[in-house]
Amino acid sequence: MAVDVRVLAGPAAVVAPASLSADAWQRFRRSRLAMIGLVVVALLVVAAAGAPWLAPADPAKQSLIEKRARPGGKFILGADEFGRDILSRLIFGSRVALLVGGLSVTIALAVALTLGCLAGFAGGVVDVVVMRIVEILLAFPYLLLAIAVVSALGPGVLNTTIAVGIWGAPTATRLVRSAVLTARESEYARAARALGASAARVLTRHVLRNVLPTVIVYSTLFMANAILVEAALSFLGLGAQPPTPSWGLMVSSGRDFLLVAPHIATVPGLAIMVAVLGFNLLGDGLRDALDPRLRGQL
Amino acid sequence: MTRARFALAALIALGVAGAACLVAPAPADAQKPGGTLTIVRPTDPVSLDPQLETTAPGAWVYFNMLEPLLTMDEKMQIRPALAASYEVMSPTKVRFKLRPGVKFHDGTPLNAAAVKFTFERALRGNPPARWASLAGPLAGAEVVDDLTVDVMTREPYGPILRTLAMYCTGIVSPTAVQKMGENFSRAPVGTGPFRFVEWKTNTHVILERNPDYWGDRAPLDRVIFKVVPEEGARMIALQTGDADMVLLPAPAQLPMLKRDPKYVVHEVVGGRVVFAGMNAAVPPLDDVRVRTALLYAVDRKAILENILEGSAVAARGVLAPSVFGFKDMQLDRLYPFDRAKAKALLAQAGYTPGPDGMLQKGGQKLSLSWLAARGRYPKDGEITEAIQAMFKDVGVEAKVQFLEWATVFTQFRSAAFKDHMFTLGWVTSNADADYSMYALFHSKQVPPTGWNTSRYANPKVDVLVEQARRNLNQTEREKQYGEAQDILAREMVWIPVYNTKEIVVTRAGVKGFTIHPVEYNLWLGKVWLDK
């Protein structure tokens, strides 16, 4: 049984913080995949920041006569149903992607870490109440939530992103809570407490460290989901308002032409995939780098 | 006649006769009875009873089961249906003589009492029928004798005949309604060429031939209406043979389908006009020069060719051509696409380009707010975006807010609607100009009372529309509506974009189907399958 084996291990891995970051960066750099992730994310940030200079054309300029132009020639990645340059829209769309991905994850995590740690650590009545609220939120239809947020705050990417963040919070909360529950009762935590460390110290040192991998993996996956949910909402008219390009909206509008001009939906879809991949690799790299159990395992 | 001339005449006669034989339609392919027609469309009906459902998904189905007193053929002419003849007795009363020997699907006879029952149920039922709102001042029906019924209106009502030819005024079997109660709405009993078999919610509705139909028996054994929400999937179903007929096909695929002999694309100009509306109560759109300039700024042809791609036709006015009283407003002549003219007019109105190229007056940017929904009408979102870009090309900024239909609809209905522009579509339900002209352009019909969302107000038009409504002389009515549309054309409050086309795609083996300008009138009584 797992328990007996663990008893033999002992409190071997209580970490001294000082050399963590330098060590971590070393490990990070060594992983090729992690570096690729970093590069992709960096490219994304550059695209978002430098969009006005990088984009070859005005993303809002329509040329109906050139609608659905295939990639190549004037339109490197093709044109959409209005004859707008897809590449330019892709570049400008990275802003929305970063906003949606980044902000929604941040909101979801902020809520999840707060509530999840609260529930997992405090236990008892607090746990029961928090989890029931989570259940209510989980059952609440996200479309209705989005409409409610938009009604209150107005349409637009920012407000839809808030709705997406709130939507992702319950799932993340449950994940955090389960990680906290496991960590809290682990041998390390007990040993640390036995050694006299305060609850706070145990929380910050050990529990959070245990939660981090789960959180990182989930966030990077959630980002893809977030972008797609924003896409669906945009398509209904709740997200990016025209002519703001959003990858998600580009994919949604390309739906009608999937069988005649697949590039309109597929190209932004691939962009979403690449961005998500980048964040994922970055996230994995971070997680591996920060995991002290890998120290000495270069 | 000389012999030569006689011979020549004979030759010509022979030639003409020969040509006539070639040109005259070949005798109709022998109709093969039997078979099942599978139709795919996007949504399931809410109900199969006009009492509760007046939208297309339900109408497509019940149109083949429930028949009105009159009907409109494909040329929009009024024809007898359950009523064999009629006579206008007074400005508020029309007498109908019913066809003898007609039976409902449950075997009970069609008679004046059934007609009276249908109208009572619709007008004074609890709650009243959905279609009651479409029927204007319809008051009810009175039994004169078994096969004679009088239909009355509260006040003189010019459109009365067309109203009674509407798809949703089908006569129902009183016996069935009383016996089935609520279940009637899910399994209606009428007199049509098809009768109800089964309805599996969100999946399919099945009808079968009515062997006792009073008219020509339907060739088809069965009709299955299937729900396939995704447009792409509907088209694929047609290609795999899972479907014989597609309703609301994908516009982008039409050109390819038209070239393919395996399929037939049926199309006809329909009854709905989709437009970008202008709110004439909110400055600067209260200035007719600004409105006219905006009309000059829109390249309607480009929108039709590139966004609608043949799935619709240019709107020729505020009404559809199939509507009685329609007048071609000559929009291409009055408002051709001309950016220079647009800019000039706006300059006349005091708008000059600012530092960023966008127009402004007295330091204030010319910025219009625009409220629209996506997906309510075909390509409504795309049209809005396209026009937004076209406005930008003349220096007018349009801030578009897309919201979902429920929210948008609520705002349109509100008396406090303050946006400059809106995107909307309007179908003239009874194909009579009164229906639209009154609700959309009479000054007292501002929401929530009516649908004059543009807040158009012209006393001359008010008078014309009121008079035409109460006039039973159809020739005079036509003239009055013509005049009203002439006035309206000179101070447009709409940018009419397109007029729908009713388009249905079938496999080549589906014969005998004629498409109707009214989208609800999906008549399957003459359809047969040639395997």
Next chain:
Amino acid sequence: MLTFVARRLLLAVPVLLGVVFVVMLTVELIPGDAVALMLGEHATPEAVARLRDYLGLDKPLMVRYAAYVGHLARGDLGRSIQQNRPVVDELADAWPATLELTVAALALAAAAGVAAGVVSAVWPNSLFDAFARVGSLFGLSMPVFWTGLVLIVIFALWLPWLPVGGTGSLGHLVLPAVTLALPSVAMVARMTRSSVLDVLREDYVRTARAKGVAERLVVSKHALRNAAIPILTLLGLQAGQLMGGAVLTETVFAWPGLGRLMVKAIFARDYVLLQGAVLLFALAFVLINLAVDVAYGALDPRIARQG
């Protein structure tokens, strides 16, 4: 254990009542009136007012809520405003389809995801790992209608193996289940990989290996057991999301499930139907969460001791 389950079931009641209230309140607060929408552009204000009155929709929120709860206690979920049918009938038509699809998709996601994740963890950074990670990300990033339509084109048009849509046979279930499961496979695989990797690096695993325990045993007995908790949590959550998020899949494959029903109800502001559907989902979530928590206890007795 039994008290634990009983207590949680009891706690489900306030959750369900709470959800109903929040939904009702939200629909009340957002713009849009069910009756006006239903009657559409062609209805007179009088007709709208009359119908609202007839349906009892002009009563204040708390009165309607109380009435609803009262009916609920008797098992009556009310009548759908737009469909004019008992909500129970509407739900009964739709939930078997949803159940079928959710179970199929979840089974696929669990099997494929866990398998891929374990293999990835045991051979990290290998070709398989890279392939699995990129491949599953593709499934996660491309929207449902994209993967759905592509699958239909391949398997229903080019290779006429499977039907285009609708329900009926097992064949009808394949494509929608696969399409729906794809994003979940990605999530489960990644989470499994991460979790198992974590555990494989634990000291006790090193110890087990040092002791000479066979690698296979290390992985299955020790690693999976401990890695199971986060995976299980995720699966439980995925089950919920698969249920509610199947709207797009249902649309593409013409699958008559609850997802589409709910979206239609939301757009029509048919809060009675919506509440019925939400109640069903909430109940499902509660039961799934309960099952997951019970499983926690079975897998890790330390947690069970917490209760």
